[in-house]
Amino acid sequence: MAVKRIELPGGSKAWLVTGHDNVRSGLADPRFSLSKDNAADGYAGFSLPPALDANLLNLDPPDHTRLRRLVTGAFTAKRVAGMRAKIEATANRLLDGLTAEVDLIATYAAPLPVITIGELLGIPPDRLSDFRGWTTTLITQGAGMREAVQSVCRFIVELIARKRTEPADDLISAMIAARDGADQLSEDELLSLAFLILWAGYENSVQLIGNSIHAVLRGGERPDTEELLRTANPNLHGLRRFALRDVTVEGTTIAKGQTVLFDIQAANDEAAPHVSFGAGIHHCLGAPLARLELEIALDTLFHRFPDVQLVRAQDRVSFRSRGVAELRVRLST
Template identity: 50%
Template sequence: MPHAPHPDPADGLTDGLAQSPDPADGLLDDPYGTYARLRDTAPVHRIAGPDGSPAWLVTRYDDVRAALADPRLSLDKSHALPGAYRGFALPPALDANLLNMDPPDHTRIRRLVVKAFTSRRVESLRTPIRRTADELLDAVEPLGHADLVAAYAAPLPITVICDLLGVPAGHRPDFRSWTDALIAPDPARPQSAKEAVVAMLGFFTQLLDRKRKEPADDLLSDLIAVRDEGEGSRDRLTEDELMSLAFLILFAGYENTVQLIGNATLALLRHPEQLASLRADPARIPVAVEEFSRYDGPALLAIRRFPLEDVTIGGVNVPAGETVLLSPSAANRDPRRFPEPDRLDLTRDTTGQLALGHGIHHCVGAPLARLETATALAALIERFPRMTLGVPAEELRWRPSMRARGLLALPVTF
């Protein structure tokens, strides 16, 4: 899961891209149309970044893919030029996470996370995920209608990731309100992001304390054991790293999957012929998830990078320390890589799509996100064969974020 979109409101777009008269105007209202224009105009654009400072936006597939794996592009904010990277930052107890790290610290901590998402462990979650999906659909079926984001796409992944970490059912707060506050802050309540951070810090402090006193057979207890018993070990975690890691797994494991489930469901409802083909052959759903990810994935932008030295991207020289923004969504709609990219085609060869990253920062929880999405879609298609949108598609509202591509609500009728 650790991958864009990410939980740092200094990095998470507060929509500065859409507020300045620059080449990126239009991203908020029409991201894919704007990206198409930018790709056609030039491979790299100088824009006003999310914090108002200049940034370089990369949109073409070959350039984005190469940059995602380029070790010269650092995630460590200490490599930013003085004054070039500003904005609200997480406290150290939540900031010492994989999205702010380069090797060797990144390698050391990612090694611990990978153990939680082995193929065997993810596969063992298949039945519990389907059980949770069915329970959520049981609750809305008698109503004949639902907001699938609030009633299904959001609670399903938070249940799964909380079970994996060992967060008790009675101690699962409203993560959706926290993520909204961080990724798409309310301009009318500028303090909402800080309030969310304070709430999260308190939650994770209490959670770690509870797990230390009452360890169990779960990932969080395992990570605490690594922290408390790993003196002298190369895998030892600091206290800040432990809390930041728990925070990132929970946050990213929830956020990406909510959006992917919602966006994929909408894509099917808007393409009834594709929906019919999956209903006729549900075994194709896992492969179809790759096309949903390419077509309308959860990350408009990957986490920002800072060149360790002057680099050339798409023939453009980018000075060391300046902010680089890479767009997986723009790359996934690049006709140089995917013919007719604006057409949903569940038979398409999606090899190399970048929705969940590439290189050493590729989403470590990608297998779980794919399994959750495939399971959610299978249960939904099976249960509601006559499901339709509850409002005209043009009335749907998207989260006001240039980084996270997700619906605020998805009304449907059964």
């Protein structure tokens, strides 16, 4: 069945759309909105304060078009490609002290992306451990959620203020300077986008790298990067959408205002190009960085430790994603 009714963790209902063609076209379909203002069926998802909500994952055109145009000018392929040497150096440094049996999530897959995104945004290295702690609280939605959100807001506000007076060659400085004629990012837009890049750039990459290493260790051979993006992608479905008008998908009518999830995992199980980074105007802005991090993480690990052996893995599966909470391995040179 290509479209079925499901219940979300908060108790509200949604439509789950499967099938590669349905998912790819649906992710790019302008009849489905990302803005929660268009929800009319009791949607109760993860919410952020307004200061963090003005980001690309909650906006439709023309606001989405404007923000993406401004940010794309700062988040260039050249900037990402120029990070290769730094990411390689970080990966090697993280592996330098590892011996015998270790958890590769805690020692490698998690710190590599957070250090990378910190360098990209211009976050002082001594503050990265704080950010990792807040992010973990937000992801698990555990105790201290309110305090974590407040801490993240305060941290980014202070960072933006410092970059205004002391700009550098980093993404925050570039976003502050980004203009399109007289247009530029507002304070809330800067704050929201910095938060989005920090959170998405860290959490998704941790799980992608961990899932990919686990897949290689179980399978004995290393697939190419695109195959790993298809099979090891952590996201089970795309970000929720809301129908802007009645839409019929394979004979099922999705009413205006109803919540829709597009099943990325099921779509990626088919013999077709993966949809791990979405499609259309909402295609992931960080896709080049995710590819680069994954390639370097695997190249460096398996070059340094070609005979690494899997000891055990502990899965972490939620409604939104699948990952590896612990990946214990035995290293040998």
